Amino acid sequence: MSYAQTAGHRGATAAVLVVGGGxxxxxxxxxGEHGLALGLVVFYALAAAAAYFWSGRDSDVGAIxxxxxxERQRRLDLTATAYAGLAMAAAAVIGAMVSAARNHGDIGQxxxxxxxxxxxxxxxxxxxxxRS
Amino acid sequence: MKNRVSELRTAAGLSQGELGKALGxxxxxxxxxxxxxxxxxxxxxxxxxxxFEASVEDIFIPEGD
Numbered sequence: 307m308s309y310a311q312t313a314g315h316r317g318a319t320a321a322v323l324v325v326g327g328g329x330x331x332x333x334x335x336x337x338g339e340h341g342l343a344l345g346l347v348v349f350y351a352l353a354a355a356a357a358y359f360w361s362g363r364d365s366d367v368g369a370i371x372x373x374x375x376x377e378r379q380r381r382l383d384l385t386a387t388a389y390a391g392l393a394m395a396a397a398a399v400i401g402a403m404v405s406a407a408r409n410h411g412d413i414g415q416x417x418x419x420x421x422x423x424x425x426x427x428x429x430x431x432x433x434x435x436x437r438s
Numbered sequence: 439m440k441n442r443v444s445e446l447r448t449a450a451g452l453s454q455g456e457l458g459k460a461l462g463x464x465x466x467x468x469x470x471x472x473x474x475x476x477x478x479x480x481x482x483x484x485x486x487x488x489x490f491e492a493s494v495e496d497i498f499i500p501e502g503d
Binding site: 365366369375376377378379 | 462463464466467470476478479482
């Protein structure tokens with residue numbers, strides 16, 4: 307049944323933080339910013355440790371960090387993700403505007419983020435609409 | 439939407455955690471349903487009704503009824 311709790315894995319979010327943060331740190335190191343790369347390693351290691359220990363607790367956030375939880379917790383996660391997406395979209399649009407104003411109309415990488423977000427939304431809507 | 443989950447759970451001598459375990463949801467979700475902060479999905483509402491051997495309409499009552 308769709309309402310039932312899914313177990314999830316305690317290390318799920320921690321693993322994402324380790325892999326994502328590790329990749330970012332390696333890229334930063336390769337870019338020559340060694341101090342910043344080491345700082346990122348420490349930051350993401352602490353964040354992964356916090357996520358791992360928090361996910362062991364019997365709480366809504368703990369269940370969401372395990373990428374599990376019941377229907378209400380999954381809905382909380384989905385809503386929070388939607389708000390985060392809106393915040394990122396707003397930041398990308400504002401960034402594109404500022405970039406265009408400063409660089410003779412060039413919206414730069416913010417424009418790429420806007421296009422990816424817009425296309426992903428339209429495609430998701432089309433697929434989800436067909437399924438429902 | 440009002441509901442009688444808390445009343446029926448108490449009458450059955452169950453804690454929120456025990457009811458949540460029986461239904462496969464968290465204690466926090468049972469608490470949110472009882473306080474009217476969360477409206478369960480149809481499958482969960484049916485499971486709650488089945489658990490108390492009642493109908494969904496007996497447990498979940500629209501405001502104004």
